[in-house]
Amino acid sequence: MFLLGPVFLIVLTVATSSPIPESRIGLTPAVEPFAGVEYLLPTNVVPQKYVLLLKPNLSGNFSFSGEMTMTVQLTTTTNTITFHTNDINVTSVTVTNIDTASVVQVTNQVYLETYDFYTLTLESEVAVGNYEIYVAYTGYHKDDMRGFYRSSYVNSNDQKVWLASTHFEPVRARRAFPCFDEPALKAKFQISIAVPEGLHAISNMPVNSSAINDGEDGLDWYHFEETPMPMSTYLVAFVVSDFEKTSEDSVSIWHRPGLQSQALYSASVSPKIIDKLEEFTGVSYHLPKMDEVAVPDFSAGAMENWGLVTYRERALLFEEGVSTSSYKQSIATVIAHEFGHQWFGDLVGPRWWSYLWLNEGFATYFEFFATALVETTWRLEEQFVVREVHSAFSADASEWSHPMTYDVYSPTEIGNIFDSISYAKG
Ligand SMILES: [Zn+2]
Incomplete structure (x- = not known):
């Protein structure tokens, strides 16, 4: 899935206006898991x-x-x-x-x-x-x-x-x-x-x-x-x-x-x-x-x-x-x-949403690098650094960051990891 701006912008806006909190050292979860494997x-x-x-x-x-x-x-x-x-x-x-x-x-x-x-x-x-x-x-x-x-x-x-x-x-x-x-x-x-x-x-x-x-x-x-x-x-x-x-x-x-x-x-x-x-x-x-x-x-x-x-x-x-x-x-x-x-997600895909970054990380990579093989003058390889690498750093510095592989079970938890960590960092 390709997301439009708002999800990224919310993360980035907050990320650039907030200092890194103390709790970041221990990685604050993106969401508090409120349920577990009973969703499976x-x-x-x-x-x-x-x-x-x-x-x-x-x-x-x-x-x-x-x-x-x-x-x-x-x-x-x-x-x-x-x-x-x-x-x-x-x-x-x-x-x-x-x-x-x-x-x-x-x-x-x-x-x-x-x-x-x-x-x-x-x-x-x-x-x-x-x-x-x-x-x-x-x-x-x-x-x-x-x-x-x-x-x-x-x-x-x-x-x-x-x-x-x-x-x-x-x-x-x-x-x-x-x-x-289930996937x-x-x-x-x-x-x-x-x-x-x-x-x-x-x-x-x-x-x-x-x-x-x-x-x-x-x-x-x-x-x-x-x-x-x-x-x-x-x-x-x-x-x-x-x-x-x-x-x-x-x-x-x-x-x-x-x-x-x-x-x-x-x-x-x-x-x-x-x-x-x-x-x-x-x-x-x-x-x-x-x-x-x-x-x-x-x-x-x-x-x-x-x-x-x-x-x-x-x-x-x-x-x-x-x-x-x-x-x-x-x-x-x-x-x-x-x-x-x-190829990455449809033909071969993760067993569960915890590994969403395997889908979205590859898709985000090809977004730039496959297009660059067709539209050769757009300098997409350089844009990748500004748009994705910087996004990943910003999102990862926020208190909403989470491990790339992350336990999610409920629909709400699953929905919450369609974010810059799974896409840009992935
Ligand atoms: Zn996607």
Whole structure:
């Protein structure tokens, strides 16, 4: 994820106006841990694959529906299965033992709000093996830029046009679908989304084009290919909109209709940055396509969803003759940051958020050094010293500094380490 100014500025402003406190000697924690490992899911249920059917709702009351089938492996005998949900209403659950093709009765369902745990109690202790958990549910497209949220823009006819986008990092995939929402619990995803006429859906993987067809209620189902390898839940993404795309090579920039000219720079620089990252790492980009979306409402600067990177509009669109050259640099470097994550974070990532700096440190490095291989006259290597090295020193001298590897458990604690220590010092 690429953060915008405020988080850094708060840290830097305070850092430059405060003397180093005595307590700095012993390293004052960034947050007081108020809870611990009880936030972690039990380890005896290991997700293997998710099959998700989604029906967004952008024309009514914004209440969407979904059906999730989770294939899991039980590694010990148990009579409970716990997964994450948040702000979704479970309407039906079925557990099936795949090995014996028999249904396991669910005798109780409890939601524990503190931990976002949804726990199924089974009729009896069940054996080690493979199980399928089917969950039907409804959710709500909120407008708070988290989960599967709604966004809008005003078109050239002065009409408000709705779209739905996602932002899951670090812990909001559970608001779009039931899941085992921890970064280490990687699984394959197969996603289908039904949209009304006039809208389309994109996701991490390409549409299996032969599967687009008119469904019930005039809905078109977009069936996406299964991900070729397991991935973390926070990297899943989908966008439902009427956006147009501007493409170059296997990269497409999705934007509001009529803004093609503003997508030309990002469309041209993106494939070059991917090429340089492939050369640098010696590892090919591992998904069949890359989509980048300019979302009107977006909380961070950008988010590295695997194969479907989302941006705040101003972080992706450049208007020749209007946008400043510093915007142009920002667009290229943010793209390089998110593309760096496609390798560092998406392909290989830490087991837990305590090691966030491994994601953000590398992405921040490539922000400058991958872009410098494409835009060779911008002296980005020198800018790196001023913008990142100095930021790291300043943040690290503040009383809010913390060790790079830092125990965090609750969503609040996790959110607090998306800071200059993880990004600039990392
Ligand atoms: Zn990042």
